[in-house]
Every structure is written in C-alpha cells, then in structure tokens.
Amino acid sequence: MTDEKVKDEALQILGLFHVLPRLVVFDLDYTLWPFYWYRECRSKREMPSLYREAKGILYALEEKGVSVAIASRSPTPDIAKTFLEKLGINSMFVAHEIFSSWTHKTEHFERIHRRTGVPFQSMLFFDDEDRNIEVSKMGVPSVLVGNGVTIGAFREGLADFCQKLGHKKK
Numbered sequence: 001m002t003d004e005k006v007k008d009e010a011l012q013i014l015g016l017f018h019v020l021p022r023l024v025v026f027d028l029d030y031t032l033w034p035f036y037w038y039r040e041c042r043s044k045r046e047m048p049s050l051y052r053e054a055k056g057i058l059y060a061l062e063e064k065g066v067s068v069a070i071a072s073r074s075p076t077p078d079i080a081k082t083f084l085e086k087l088g089i090n091s092m093f094v095a096h097e098i099f100s101s102w103t104h105k106t107e108h109f110e111r112i113h114r115r116t117g118v119p120f121q122s123m124l125f126f127d128d129e130d131r132n133i134e135v136s137k138m139g140v141p142s143v144l145v146g147n148g149v150t151i152g153a154f155r156e157g158l159a160d161f162c163q164k165l166g167h168k169k170k
Contacts, residue, residue: 006056006151007063013155014064017162021124021141023094023116024061024157025109028072028080030128031145048083051148055089062092067116069095071108071125073132104134124161126153 014020026032032054061068070093074080077098084090095115097108105127113120120139126149127133127142136142141164143157 003056003059006053007059008056009151010057010060010154011063013151013158014060014066017158019162019165020064020066020158021161022122023067023069023112023118023124025069025071025112025123025125025140026149027105027125027127027129027132028070028074028098030147031126031149033083034148048087050087050089051150053150053154054148055087057149057151057154058089058092067094067118069093069112069116070098071105071112071127071132072098073101073105073108074098075100105132106135106138109135109138109140121164124157126157 029035033048033050035048058068072080077096080098081090081096084093084096095112097111099108101107109120109123112118112123121141123140125133125135125140125142126145128145128148130144133142133144141157141161143153143160145153
C-alpha cells in the first residue's frame with residue numbers, strides 16, 4: 001500500500017472517533033522502523049527505511065492536527081535524528097526524547113509532558129517492547145506492536161484511547 005493510500009485509510013479511521021489524542025508518541029526501533037539502529041547501523045551515512053504503513057499514519061495525524069513525539073531508549077540520539085531527517089519526517093515531531101535509560105520510558109514521558117503540556121491521559125503510545133508499555137500506569141493508553149505500527153495497531157490504539165476516556169466511536 002502506498003503512503004497516500006495508508007494516509008487515506010488512517011484518515012478514515014480517525015474520522016470514526018469523537019475524541020482524538022492530543023499527542024501520539026512512537027518508539028523508533030521495531031515500531032517506526034524495522035531495525036535497532038544503534039545496534040545494526042554503523043554510520044549516519046546509511047539510508048534507513050520505515051515500516052510500510054508508518055509514514056502514511058504520520059501524515060494522517062499531521063493532517064488532522066494531532067501532534068506526534070518520539071520516546072526512544074538509545075545511546076546515540078544524533079544518529080536517530082540524522083535518520084529521521086533522511087526520511088523527511090524529523091520536523092513532524094514536537095518532542096524528540098531519545099536517550100539511554102534503564103527505566104520503562106517514564107522519564108521520557110515526564111519530559112514530553114513538561115515540553116508539550118499535554119496530560120498523560122491525552123496521549124497515545126506505540127512501542128514494540130512490553131516493558132515500555134508500563135507507561136500505561138501513568139495514564140498513557142499504550143499499544144504493543146508486533147511488527148511495527150500498522151493500520152490495525154493504529155485502529156486498536158484509537159479505540160483503546162476512546163474507551164479509556166469513556167467515549168465510543170461515531
């Protein structure tokens with residue numbers, strides 16, 4: 001599916017819900033892109049790629065006015081930002097919390113909250129590691145993705161977000 005078709009489908013899904021998150025937060029490795037860049041990529045010169053549906057979902061969120069951010073536990077944020085720039089999506093993110101941490105990303109979310117002012121319950125989070133979904137204890141609706149963010153995971157996340165707020169689909 002092309003980025004444009006994914007974007008159109010994501011926009012249709014977004015239109016099904018009365019309430020949308022104010023901020024959607026993504027992990028990078030095995031969530032937006034199919035590799036651990038700090039382990040598998042050795043140089044900023046390498047050309048990264050995103051999961052097939054990731055860019056279309058990001059474009060749909062941008063078109064609907066929903067902000068996006070990154071929460072990634074990584075020892076080399078400069079390479080991640082270079083990859084985001086090469087992919088043409090770096091400027092889409094209102095917060096880039098990319099740093100090494102032994103926590104369950106709680107510090108990442110604290111920083112995102114301070115930077116954006118968005119309450120935790122108004123955020124939605126996608127990650128591939130079960131231990132990082134622990135931020136749901138902070139009130140952040142979270143989705144564990146198996147093989148990157150997909151239209152199906154996106155729909156699931158929005159439904160979960162609305163359910164936790166006590167809202168239903170349109």
